Amino acid sequence: MLFSLFLACFTIRMVIKQSEGVSLSDIADTAMKADKSWFVFAILSASMFIIGEGGAIVSILKGAGYRTGFKNGLLYSTSDIFFSAVTPSATGGQPASAYFMMRDGIPAGVVTATLILNLMFYALSIVILGIIAIFIHPAAFFEFKLLSRILICGGFAVLCGLSAFFLLILRKGEKMFLFAFRVLMFFYGKGLIRRPDSMIARLRKAKMDYRQCSKIVVRKPMVLLYALLWNLFQRFCQLIVPAILYISVRGDVEKSIMVFQRQCLVTVGFNFVPVPGAMGVADYLMVDGFSEIVGREMAFHLEMLSRSMTFYICVSVSGIFTLIGFLLGRRRNDRSI
Numbered sequence: 001m002l003f004s005l006f007l008a009c010f011t012i013r014m015v016i017k018q019s020e021g022v023s024l025s026d027i028a029d030t031a032m033k034a035d036k037s038w039f040v041f042a043i044l045s046a047s048m049f050i051i052g053e054g055g056a057i058v059s060i061l062k063g064a065g066y067r068t069g070f071k072n073g074l075l076y077s078t079s080d081i082f083f084s085a086v087t088p089s090a091t092g093g094q095p096a097s098a099y100f101m102m103r104d105g106i107p108a109g110v111v112t113a114t115l116i117l118n119l120m121f122y123a124l125s126i127v128i129l130g131i132i133a134i135f136i137h138p139a140a141f142f143e144f145k146l147l148s149r150i151l152i153c154g155g156f157a158v159l160c161g162l163s164a165f166f167l168l169i170l171r172k173g174e175k176m177f178l179f180a181f182r183v184l185m186f187f188y189g190k191g192l193i194r195r196p197d198s199m200i201a202r203l204r205k206a207k208m209d210y211r212q213c214s215k216i217v218v219r220k221p222m223v224l225l226y227a228l229l230w231n232l233f234q235r236f237c238q239l240i241v242p243a244i245l246y247i248s249v250r251g252d253v254e255k256s257i258m259v260f261q262r263q264c265l266v267t268v269g270f271n272f273v274p275v276p277g278a279m280g281v282a283d284y285l286m287v288d289g290f291s292e293i294v295g296r297e298m299a300f301h302l303e304m305l306s307r308s309m310t311f312y313i314c315v316s317v318s319g320i321f322t323l324i325g326f327l328l329g330r331r332r333n334d335r336s337i
Contacts, residue, residue: 004086004276008312011279012304015287019300030249030301038248045237045244046309050318052234053077056121056227057097060114063223066106075100075325078318085277085315094119096322103329108202109209113170117214117227120166123159125231126267129239130156133264140261140289148288151269151281158272170214177207239263242286242306246294249301255293259302262289277311 016024031039054073061068076097084093094115101111130152134141141149169176180203188196242263243256266285270278283303290299 001086004279007276007279011283014280015283015300015304018287019297022297022300024304027301027304031305034245034248035251036248038244042241042244042248042306043309046241046314047317048237049234049310049314050074050077050081052230052237053080053118056118056230056234057101057114059226059230060117060223061101061106061110063220063226064110064114066110068104068106072100072104074321078321078325082315082318082322085311085318088274088276100325100329107206107209109206109211112206113210113214116166116170117224118231120163120170121224121228121231122235123162123166123271125228125235126271127156127159127163128232129235129264130159130268133261136261137258140258141265143292144265144285145288148269148285151273151285152265155268155270155272159268177203177210235267238310239267241310242290242302245302245305245309246298249298250294258293259290262286262293263306265289277315282311283307 016022051074054070054075054077057076058068058070058073079100080093080097082093083096086092098108098111098115101114102108106114141152144152181200184193184196184199184203187193193199240260240263243260246256246259247253263286266282266289269285270282273281275281286303286307287296287299290302293299294302
């Protein structure tokens with residue numbers, strides 16, 4: 001987290017330096033002069049990113065037979081968002097979310113299947129919105145710089161590959177548990193684990209829960225549809241923020257559509273980069289994509305304002321909510337003991 005905080009400060013400083021004259025006070029002045037109704041709408045849209053992921057996870061759990069409340073869904077979402085933002089390639093998000101789900105009594109196998117399915121639709125929703133963006137204005141891709149085009153193409157390839165990989169894991173989960181069993185026996189053979197019986201029993205139970213959950217979910221097409229729609233809603237609410245901000249500043253609806261289109265391609269481009277929160281890479285792509293439409297100075301304003309809402313503030317709120325959820329849960333467990 002400390003490294004991510006340093007990276008965030010360094011990124012903001014470099015963006016301001018590259019802007020050649022745009023200062024934080026200028027960006028704050030732009031925000032103050034913006035249409036307040038549209039500006040508040042942008043904030044609400046950014047907040048829907050958190051709610052959307054919670055809704056997706058809750059809908060999958062409900063389809064698997066595990067009903068959970070809205071507050072719990074928000075905690076699963078905020079923990080994923082926060083730890084994904086402060087770890088390379090978002091490696092900490094799913095384990096953090098899994099911790100809170102298992103603390104609420106959801107079996108490990110069900111948690112695994114739920115998170116894999118949600119990850120698959122998360123990647124697929126970005127690809128779908130990227131394809132829609134290309135249909136809106138196919139020539140826009142070639143208006144990016146060469147490095148940006150390479151990142152966007154790489155993003156499409158990796159996200160499609162991840163979607164296929166997660167689908168394979170969901171359908172062939174036995175091999176994943178077989179690998180875990182072999183790792184466990186390897187550690188036992190090296191003397192790192194003395195009594196593996198209880199761990200093997202838990203692993204077998206998790207395998208059975210995973211198999212049962214994946215079969216239930218896959219056989220219910222409406223569960224899959226709801227999960228996909230929640231993920232599309234989540235991503236759309238986040239990607240539309242720069243366009244809404246542009247309307248609040250300039251009131252130009254036609255150009256705002258192009259801003260949204262560029263943001264979809266930008267998101268495809270930075271989602272596979274192994275940097276916490278894609279800091280630096282996302283900023284570069286956004287400025288590159290927006291400059292052709294709104295001019296370089298306004299591109300920096302839009303980039304800083306939208307990243308502040310959709311990333312820095314969103315991650316901060318998620319971190320606070322996660323900490324509160326963790327402390328309240330630990331206090332509840334202490335009382336039960």
